Amino acid sequence: MRVTAPQSPAEWAAYYQLRYQVLRAPWLQPPGSEHAPDDEDPATCHAAALAEDGTLVGVGRLHAATAAQGQVRFMAVHPAWQGQGVGQAVLTYLEAEARHRGLTECVLHARAAAVPFYERAGYAVVAPSHTLFGSIPHFLMQKPL
Template identity: 45%
Template sequence: MDVRRPQSEEEFARLYELRWQVLRAPWGEPPGSERDATDAYSEHALIQAPDGEPLAIGRLHFNSPDEAQIRYMAVAESARGQGLGRCIVDYLETIARDRGATTVVLNAREEVAGFYQSMGYEIIGAGPTLFGTVKHVRMQKRL
């Protein structure tokens, strides 16, 4: 699959819509809650269907010169199980490695930690609990 950076305002709008639908709407969070201040200087990844609809997305930012963080991973329900999430993670890890990071960290929902473990991430501790119910684990991978 072709993974790339969003190129237009329309592509970013669709990316944010998928992010909200998958990561915020199920918990009753309002539109706009899917964005944060680091979006402006982060690397975004996108896989689109032929009609332009986003199928999978993710984001990478740097916590320090050596440590990058993956956030906001989302795959459209209709596209799950096709390896798209793996493609997004591989793409973001390549950016991190190319820019000198030696470690990538992320906070994964407990129910998807196995996906990241299959890609070489290890659980290093408890992560945040979002919306009072969504427990996360802190994970890392040495590049």
């Protein structure tokens, strides 16, 4: 497994498809809801984890929320690949990019079920944040880089 930026049109299509499949479809959100307005901003960094055969198995993205702070969003690992280090590899890639940009901390809004994953990666809960789709509590988490 390796982590890289999506490049070909097929990789970009798979990237958004996986985001939709993991983060939107289970809550019956419409196709297109997986896109964010700043996805195509050149300053947004996208990470794609590819299996040995090139299959996309995990995604995530990073943008600079402030001059010092990176924000990770849209972390998603294919259900068949969860718990095998893919999410950690995507997060490590995004944090390396943040450090490369001179950012000194990383924040994210974690779904409640994902909080232990981020704690394992060195993040700490700062405060409860929003509730998504009326049912998924989120927590603001932070990690010094």
